[in-house]
Amino acid sequence: MKIFAGFGYRSGIAIVLLTMAFSVIGEEYIGRDEFLGLACGDKKPEMQTLWITEETRDAAKAAVGWFPPALRLRYWQEGNCTAWILEDIGKDKPITLGIAVSGNRIERVEVLAFRETRGWEIRYPFFTSQFSGLTLATDGYLSDSIDGITGATLSVRAVERVARLALWLDMQVNG
Amino acid sequence: MKKLTTGLMLGLCTSTAFAATPTIEEMWIIIQQQQAEITQLKTQLVLTDEVLKENSVKVEATATMVEQVATGETSLASSWAERTQIGGYGEMHYNNLENNNDNGADIDEIDFHRFVLYLGHDFNDTTRMFSEVELEHSLSGDGEPGEVELEQAYIEHDLSSTTRMKAGLFLVPVGILNQTHEPTTFYGVERNNVEKNIIPTTWWEGGLALSGEILPGWSYEGAFTSGLNIDFAEGDYKIRDGRQKVAKADASKPAYTANTKYTGIAGLELGATIQYQAGLGQGNYDEDVDAMLYSAHVAYRNGPFGLRALAAAWDIDDAINEVKAGANEQNGWYIEPSWLVMRDLGIFARYSEWDNLAGSDGETDISEWDVGVNYWLVENVVFKADYQWQDAPPGQKELEGFNLGVGFTY
Numbered sequence: 001m002k003i004f005a006g007f008g009y010r011s012g013i014a015i016v017l018l019t020m021a022f023s024v025i026g027e028e029y030i031g032r033d034e035f036l037g038l039a040c041g042d043k044k045p046e047m048q049t050l051w052i053t054e055e056t057r058d059a060a061k062a063a064v065g066w067f068p069p070a071l072r073l074r075y076w077q078e079g080n081c082t083a084w085i086l087e088d089i090g091k092d093k094p095i096t097l098g099i100a101v102s103g104n105r106i107e108r109v110e111v112l113a114f115r116e117t118r119g120w121e122i123r124y125p126f127f128t129s130q131f132s133g134l135t136l137a138t139d140g141y142l143s144d145s146i147d148g149i150t151g152a153t154l155s156v157r158a159v160e161r162v163a164r165l166a167l168w169l170d171m172q173v174n175g
Numbered sequence: 176m177k178k179l180t181t182g183l184m185l186g187l188c189t190s191t192a193f194a195a196t197p198t199i200e201e202m203w204i205i206i207q208q209q210q211a212e213i214t215q216l217k218t219q220l221v222l223t224d225e226v227l228k229e230n231s232v233k234v235e236a237t238a239t240m241v242e243q244v245a246t247g248e249t250s251l252a253s254s255w256a257e258r259t260q261i262g263g264y265g266e267m268h269y270n271n272l273e274n275n276n277d278n279g280a281d282i283d284e285i286d287f288h289r290f291v292l293y294l295g296h297d298f299n300d301t302t303r304m305f306s307e308v309e310l311e312h313s314l315s316g317d318g319e320p321g322e323v324e325l326e327q328a329y330i331e332h333d334l335s336s337t338t339r340m341k342a343g344l345f346l347v348p349v350g351i352l353n354q355t356h357e358p359t360t361f362y363g364v365e366r367n368n369v370e371k372n373i374i375p376t377t378w379w380e381g382g383l384a385l386s387g388e389i390l391p392g393w394s395y396e397g398a399f400t401s402g403l404n405i406d407f408a409e410g411d412y413k414i415r416d417g418r419q420k421v422a423k424a425d426a427s428k429p430a431y432t433a434n435t436k437y438t439g440i441a442g443l444e445l446g447a448t449i450q451y452q453a454g455l456g457q458g459n460y461d462e463d464v465d466a467m468l469y470s471a472h473v474a475y476r477n478g479p480f481g482l483r484a485l486a487a488a489w490d491i492d493d494a495i496n497e498v499k500a501g502a503n504e505q506n507g508w509y510i511e512p513s514w515l516v517m518r519d520l521g522i523f524a525r526y527s528e529w530d531n532l533a534g535s536d537g538e539t540d541i542s543e544w545d546v547g548v549n550y551w552l553v554e555n556v557v558f559k560a561d562y563q564w565q566d567a568p569p570g571q572k573e574l575e576g577f578n579l580g581v582g583f584t585y
Contacts (some may be wrong), residue, residue, distance in 0.1 A: 013359070014293050019374065031335070054527045069242070070242055071238040071241055071242055072238055091262065092260035092261075092295060093260060115297075117305065117331065117339075117355070118244065118355070120388075121392060121438045121439075124391050124392060124439070126392065126439060126440055126441050127441050130441055141518070145478050146441075147441035147442030147476055147477055147478070148442060148476055149438055149440075149441070149442070149444070150351070150355070150438070150443075150444035150474035150476075151351075151354065151355040153355075153359075154584075157554055
């Protein structure tokens, strides 16, 4: 069993430093402009402003359970396609998400910024692609369940909440 | 007379008509006046447009300021607060368990098992601190059942967007529950006995760690930390007895941990950990009792169906058998299928086996069945109930009965 008996603290530090030196260079998250370029087909959507009244806020909370603390929301529109950039907190830090909606269905979900220590897997297509085609059910939840990520339950829930809100907002703009 | 009257009327009409028609000069004056009015109106329109635009900018600026005030972005103090996060969780349990072996009392107690506060702070976009303080069993102090523990306190720095370094006191990357154990995230009132007695959850050490992604969905964490310290002189031999909790911990013999996880399919996590302990007695005994831990797990969720399974085994230097025969092997495993009956109601069953004297020839393993239910009142509040029954060898507690719990996270 004493195969590693010669290991000491100096060798441990050396291993960590060596691994750091060879650490992989990271993949960047998709940017806002890149998301907007992908959101509504070939044509880039135009920026719009949705002013939020107290009635709107109350209606959103009643429908999907939450609303961000904002007086107005920026969104982008091209035809009946809308793109929303919204934030919600996963465990303790905000996650920035881009949601494209067309015909009351989610077209695309992209993670623009993720700041939590765990749960970064939510940015990968194997997770975000589950949202494509989902609609807002009458109970305010998504029309189908999302398979989560172990150890990232709160981040997954945050994406679901934002997706529900984007669908609801799209309905307010497009009817 | 008639002709005269007619002539006079014609004359009057003609002179009236001539008086109502302006001359060309008069018309020119009128046109100029009208043009001036048009120009004035146009100027007013432009000015009104400018005022409208100006007001629009002011409204936007006001809205931005109001939002900044609402979200606390307007002062240095609020900026500091924005970069500081607070959170936590808690769980209270009621255990009503009968000991079927005649070697101890039954358990009938209510306990606020854990109350935890998180505090984190981002120094900048790439460097942050995270800490977790826990009060266990509600009351700490001399002769009291509980403890106040620092479970996490580390600095984390991003070397790149997929590689991070950690220094300080942190949770060892092993198993399912050791790093994620908020009560709303797992089934069962109490944490399972395999991860408690074999891994041993909750397990933290002080040192350095490096974590990152190798490929999308495939991550790693390597840690170089303080090690376990089992008091062999007192006859201790169980892995759980060796946790030093980084409290003036003997640092003579470190530990090396390598963990990898695959989460590249929605709902799936595959994980494995290998750890080498250079000396479970920290060199305080004649023989260095070194040890290897091997652990693997799967956690899967597909729609309402969930499955968790884990196996962990310690291969310890035979010298430990001089303290307790058979302690050179300590291992366990469990499997836990679950079913989300409704969005907020789930049921589960778990079968576990663990043995801290697996190297002996005798029957020393304990097995346990658990069945139960979780009800999430809201996403972050859970009520739990389960029934457990154990099969333990003579001389060990064999507990059967029910557990109730309430947990929350925020």
